[in-house]
Amino acid sequence: MPARFTPKVVTANALLDGDAVWLTEDDRWSPLMSEAELITDEAHADLRLLQAKARASEIAGAYLADAQMGDDGPEPVHFREAFRTRGPSNYAHGKQTEVPSRT
């Protein structure tokens, strides 16, 4: 039996500055994971990933990452993806200081 499909988001790095970005339902690349489209259907996930990869002049290295719905939108499941929403732990660099939250 194939493994049950777990919810996903499409994520990549922005081409120019390498910042982690997520694909939104209205086809934007957002620096906030909470704005990502949470995909619960496997066929739709594959399609969205193909569409993302076609946008080669905006991003690099698109892939599907596990996610779950939280209070403010999609949240990471794995610690690696959680680090990508924040930045490194040794300096206040990256998103934790440079990207304003939605609210």
Next chain:
Amino acid sequence: MYVYNDFDETFVRTRVAQFRGQVERRIDGSLTEDEFKPLRLMNGLYLQLHAYMLRVAVPYGTLNPAQMRQLALIADRWDKGYGHFTTRQNIQYNWPKLGDVPDMLEALADVGMHAIQTSGNTIRNVTADHFAGAAADEIEDPRAIAELLRQWSTDHPEFQFLPRKFKIAVTGAAADRAVTRAHDIGLVVVRNDAGEVGYQVIVGGGLGRTPMVGKVLRDFVSKADLLPYVEAIVSVYNLLGRRDNKYKARIKITLHENGIETIRDLVEERFNAIRAGFGGYDQTLLAEIETSFAPPAFVTKATDGYEAARLANPAFRSWTDTNLSAHKAAGYAIVSISIKKHGATPGDATSDQMRVMADLAETYGHGELRISHEQNVILPHVHQSDLPAVYAALRKADLATANIGLASDIIACPGMDYCALATARSIPIAQQIATRFDELKIEHDVGPLKIKISGCINACGHHHVGHIGILGLDRAGVENYQITLGGDGSETTTIGERAGPGFSADDIVPAIERLVTGYLSLRADPSETFLQTYRRLGLAPFKTLLYPSEDKADAA
């Protein structure tokens, strides 16, 4: 120090111009990422977790003050005001923007530096003993041959698509400070019975997924034969190395699968075939290079001031006890500047600190700096009478930590704070361990201890050869840290032994503390180091320290 000739200069400038065009075509959409990726990797540009990363080679770890200042300028202008020195004698910038990278490379070319072949399946930056040219125990400065190897390997048409990456390390002394036995090729300067200087050639060492200690392929290769002999090794590997499985592609596996006798025979055969083709030009070139590594004009001065300062200032005395090494010239010392302040990120230096170190090298150090594979910066030639002034300046720049070779002088790879390959974080573990030992105030009593941390199996943090090695893994979605003990990266290279089950991020620091404080009661006397105690007693008593409750359960 070697200065680029017209050929080097033209080659590096041409490469920058090519890469500038490639970046433009990537940004305007004419190149896809799949097309661009191999091009950017050839020029040292990675895409990491939060940003791009530019890896710049510091060939054989040698820098002059102008180069160090330029690294600072690059950090300020195009990055976040700091750089990260690595175990490969590279410096990495963690936050460059794609469009700025060609300008960064141009700025490097301005001081005779580049990022070529710091990635990809090529011959990487040739590393060397960071005390080269200064160490009291050295037979010969290994940097001339390292520079010859750099020139030979850079853009070598036969070796741009090897089965896997290829690392060469060189040392001029029997005491191995360059971990030569954990490289694809390790070269150790030796003398033969006739007193001639040549090289012992070690092949097939490496850490990573399948750690192996290198084996001696030939006990003595003369200087004249070295380049064709090394070329023969890489050439044999290029054909024989496996390309079907990335994890079996390094020369250590080729050697293991084919046996050293077969490799030795094939290398001799290839060597005999190509040797004549070198025609002696490499020796002409080497002779030229050797003149640029002539020792500086050492001076003779009184050292009474140094002795008086040692007596007067306990903090200075402590620093001289840990951070100095024996120099070959009378009255001189090798200064290791610790880039491992307790609680700071191992190997990170701010642009201001880089400028201070450049100034000190210029004023007191005959214009030379070195980057060590242990992620520190070296002033190789400082007269003892200048040490108080050097120390005072380092103190002002927050660079005077007296911990070289001690528990808090930890090697740590960038780990999952930056690296896309990492399975766990390394930096915070290193920070916490160093902070804890600082609180305990025991590291000077503990003495020589090498703790090395890698955030994945690829072992950039050299954990296998740490007296205490820590490997960060992902165990079912949680960071987990495995300990190895008894590793050694010196001339008696040994791969550490796995101690048992891993520890969580919260439990790893207390576990290391138990090991180290426990060692203090296990050692025969204060002169017996951690490694010596481990070798005498074996894993068992250390395992009891690490897993005390299990031991009780077993006894019950």
